[in-house]
Amino acid sequence: MWCSRTALGRLRRIAPCTVTGFHRAMSTLPKVYVTRKVPPDGLDILRKSGQVQFEMWDSDEPVPRLELLKKVKGCDGILCVLTEKIDAQLLEAAGPNLKVVSTMSVGFDHLSLDELKKRGIRVGYTPDVLTDCVAELTVALLLATSRRLIEATHEAKTGGWGTWRTLWLCGHELANSTVGILGLGRIGVAIAERLKPFKVKKFIYTDVAPRPELANMIEAEYVSFDELAKQSDFLAVCCALTQETHGICNWNLFSKMKKNAIFINTSRGGVVNQEDLYEALSTGLIAGAGLDVTTPEPLPTHHPLFTLKNCVILPHIASASYTTRNAMSALAANNLLAGLRGEPMPKELKL
Numbered sequence: 353m354w355c356s357r358t359a360l361g362r363l364r365r366i367a368p369c370t371v372t373g374f375h376r377a378m379s380t381l382p383k384v385y386v387t388r389k390v391p392p393d394g395l396d397i398l399r400k401s402g403q404v405q406f407e408m409w410d411s412d413e414p415v416p417r418l419e420l421l422k423k424v425k426g427c428d429g430i431l432c433v434l435t436e437k438i439d440a441q442l443l444e445a446a447g448p449n450l451k452v453v454s455t456m457s458v459g460f461d462h463l464s465l466d467e468l469k470k471r472g473i474r475v476g477y478t479p480d481v482l483t484d485c486v487a488e489l490t491v492a493l494l495l496a497t498s499r500r501l502i503e504a505t506h507e508a509k510t511g512g513w514g515t516w517r518t519l520w521l522c523g524h525e526l527a528n529s530t531v532g533i534l535g536l537g538r539i540g541v542a543i544a545e546r547l548k549p550f551k552v553k554k555f556i557y558t559d560v561a562p563r564p565e566l567a568n569m570i571e572a573e574y575v576s577f578d579e580l581a582k583q584s585d586f587l588a589v590c591c592a593l594t595q596e597t598h599g600i601c602n603w604n605l606f607s608k609m610k611k612n613a614i615f616i617n618t619s620r621g622g623v624v625n626q627e628d629l630y631e632a633l634s635t636g637l638i639a640g641a642g643l644d645v646t647t648p649e650p651l652p653t654h655h656p657l658f659t660l661k662n663c664v665i666l667p668h669i670a671s672a673s674y675t676t677r678n679a680m681s682a683l684a685a686n687n688l689l690a691g692l693r694g695e696p697m698p699k700e701l702k703l
């Protein structure tokens with residue numbers, strides 16, 4: 353069911369296009385496959401553009417791989433989300449018409465960039481529009497973890513709340529602390545800006561190289577990876593998942609961290625060695641961890657990390673506000689349309 357603007361634009365659920373004349377008129381428009389039900393702002397942009405005929409997997413669940421491989425055949429563009437692996441197999445299935453892949457995410461570890469580059473396919477992604485939302489959630493997760501909020505509500509609800517006790521449910525505070533950022537980018541800066549009013553003493557960061565322009569905005573000091581581990585009372589992981597960062601948060605890092613340290617990850621699960629993290633948390637090597645991302649996702653409910661009181665796990669919701677998800681879908685749609693017109697995309701990933 354291939355659709356474009358006009359009458360079909362009004363339909364929330366995309367209906368089969370059965371009008372013959374309409375089919376003829378559409379046949380010259382570029383074909384786009386949208387791999388998930390995207391928020392309304394992005395969908396409206398596609399519908400109203402009159403520039404593409406598109407089909408959407410109209411569900412909150414991921415499109416089955418075989419269906420995806422079938423649907424992308426002959427497409428000029430794909431608008432995807434982070435659960436779809438855009439790899440050689442998929443690009444082969446799509447065929448030579450494919451010009452643009454637009455992902456509704458800032459992360460791009462689900463895209464085989466080499467394969468895309470080899471085929472001259474342009475890639476759009478959605479940085480910036482989610483920065484505030486992700487930073488806000490990171491702060492919430494940090495506080496929930498360090499002040500043991502999940503444990504505390506559980507105790508209150510289940511009868512564990514006895515008399516007021518001097519050290520019961522004590523946690524760690526931000527005032528006078530050192531906050532470390534692993535991978536300083538827009539999101540790391542936004543997190544630091546939000547944490548500063550909590551009277552953080554010092555911000556430190558590490559990255560492949562110093563990033564003075566960003567660091568100056570939050571007066572953060574560049575340190576080595578080891579120093580980041582040693583000095584941080586709170587460590588926020590903000591780096592992209594790449595070959596270089598895969599599993600970078602492992603025993604080597606945790607074993608150098610302070611006993612009172614809180615580890616927070618809102619980037620990608622793949623940067624963490626979860627067995628090592630479990631060991632560090634269960635033996636009291638570090639005080640706690642807050643994870644918005646895991647490997648795999650969803651993390652199976654029987655996973656050992658779920659048994660730990662000092663590990664707060666969220667189901668990858670850092671960018672989950674209505675405003676942000678709509679902004680992401682709108683940007684993804686605009687990237688796609690600009691790419692198909694052969695124009696610069698609002699946010700294009702340089703391959």
Ligand SMILES: O=C(O)[C@H](O)CO
Pocket residue numbers: 434456457458459460482619668669670671672
């Ligand atoms: O990569 C992204 O955009 C985020 O992880 C989704 O919130």
